[in-house]
Amino acid sequence: MAYMGKVGAVLAVFLVAGATGWKGYRYFGTTAMPTCTIEGIEQGETYGHNVMTRIKGYDVYKVSSLSLELDGKPIRTVTIGKKVGELTFTLPIDQLTDGEHSITASVTGAGYHNRKATTTVSFTVDRMPLEIAFIKNGVDAKVYQGKTFHVQFRANKELFKASAKLFSKEYPCFLESNRAFIYECYIPVECEEAPESYGLAIEAVDRAGHKATLESAVKVLPFPFKKQVLNIPADKIKIENEQHLTEKDLEDQLEKLATHSPHKKLWQGPFITPIEIKDQKQITTEYGVIRATQERGLCQHKALDMYASPKSVVWAPQEGIVVLKNRFAHSGNTIVIDHGWGVFTLLFHLDTFAPIELGETIKKGKPVGTLGKTGYATGYHVHWEMRVGNVAVDPLEWTKQNF
Numbered sequence: 001m002a003y004m005g006k007v008g009a010v011l012a013v014f015l016v017a018g019a020t021g022w023k024g025y026r027y028f029g030t031t032a033m034p035t036c037t038i039e040g041i042e043q044g045e046t047y048g049h050n051v052m053t054r055i056k057g058y059d060v061y062k063v064s065s066l067s068l069e070l071d072g073k074p075i076r077t078v079t080i081g082k083k084v085g086e087l088t089f090t091l092p093i094d095q096l097t098d099g100e101h102s103i104t105a106s107v108t109g110a111g112y113h114n115r116k117a118t119t120t121v122s123f124t125v126d127r128m129p130l131e132i133a134f135i136k137n138g139v140d141a142k143v144y145q146g147k148t149f150h151v152q153f154r155a156n157k158e159l160f161k162a163s164a165k166l167f168s169k170e171y172p173c174f175l176e177s178n179r180a181f182i183y184e185c186y187i188p189v190e191c192e193e194a195p196e197s198y199g200l201a202i203e204a205v206d207r208a209g210h211k212a213t214l215e216s217a218v219k220v221l222p223f224p225f226k227k228q229v230l231n232i233p234a235d236k237i238k239i240e241n242e243q244h245l246t247e248k249d250l251e252d253q254l255e256k257l258a259t260h261s262p263h264k265k266l267w268q269g270p271f272i273t274p275i276e277i278k279d280q281k282q283i284t285t286e287y288g289v290i291r292a293t294q295e296r297g298l299c300q301h302k303a304l305d306m307y308a309s310p311k312s313v314v315w316a317p318q319e320g321i322v323v324l325k326n327r328f329a330h331s332g333n334t335i336v337i338d339h340g341w342g343v344f345t346l347l348f349h350l351d352t353f354a355p356i357e358l359g360e361t362i363k364k365g366k367p368v369g370t371l372g373k374t375g376y377a378t379g380y381h382v383h384w385e386m387r388v389g390n391v392a393v394d395p396l397e398w399t400k401q402n403f
């Protein structure tokens with residue numbers, strides 16, 4: 001028993017010595033830097049209300065202390081004495097001036113070398129309430145069926161996001177002028193939209209999270225659309241349907257393109273017609289004409305049909321990106337141009353394509369092809385369609401107004 005007691009004592013001495021040695025090694029020999037993180041506040045973000053902030057520190061040996069500075073001034077230091085330490089702090093946004101600020105956290109290790117890690121996060125304070133006001137087409141506005149409703153409003157600061165709600169749909173608003181913080185939105189009005197009064201709501205949020213809303217009424221007025229009968233030879237319809245992509249194929253592609261339209265305005269100034277119009281008689285079918293055809297029965301023609309000399313040049317009505325160039329049964333040789341913010345030009349029935357490529361940025365007036373009668377066409381003409389948010393609107397309106 002005495003022998004076993006001596007062995008136990010020796011082992012205990014070795015264990016104590018080993019533990020002391022390992023602790024001493026960590027104290028004297030650790031060269032790893034401590035780590036320091038700041039949670040609850042993000043680099044470069046804007047805040048309008050107090051923010052709960054958490055400082056986390058770690059050291060292989062142990063954390064001696066955590067300290068916090070606001071705009072270079074010490075505001076708190078706590079002793080930790082453990083490997084992991086935390087400091088929770090309410091960032092007093094309501095006591096800070098609007099503008100740029102920074103918070104700095106430091107973790108000091110308790111080892112022999114007193115290594116220190118520091119993290120700084122810069123942020124902006126904005127406590128000013130958000131204000132917005134209509135400046136155009138906002139209060140008790142009126143718009144005809146088939147037209148584009150253009151609404152503008154001014155904000156007292158830059159917005160994080162804004163949207164307009166009309167006809168039970170939501171449309172993005174975007175910055176029109178950096179200097180004056182003017183925002184705008186293009187809302188398509190369907191030909192079939194019932195002529196009555198609708199509620200318009202603008203919802204805006206700034207970068208600090210402040211919100212503001214505007215409400216008004218928009219009255220849709222009835223438009224006297226004309227009527228027309230169109231007969232397309234049955235054999236032409238049969239050939240086109242057998243050899244080329246369907247109308248559904250085109251619509252599926254247009255739906256996808258609308259969701260990926262650039263969030264910027266690629267056009268400047270009014271649009272131009274895709275061919276030269278010297279006589280109004282060149283417009284053979286106006287926008288919204290109610291047609292009767294053997295293929296579709298009664299339907300509305302949501303585009304302009306225009307004619308000129310056969311195989312004459314057809315050009316881009318406005319600057320944009322060529323996003324579709326293909327042949328379809330009903331539309332024939334087809335070009336689609338994306339002008340940004342969901343505004344598209346569609347040109348149908350081209351005889352030939354100009355040497356342009358998908359993804360190419362095309363200037364206003366640059367040739368896209370020649371006048372033809374491909375697809376469901378009874379004669380040489382170009383079908384010019386404009387879509388906003390994938391809803392067809394009157395193209396001629398865009399040549400008369402500087403949207």
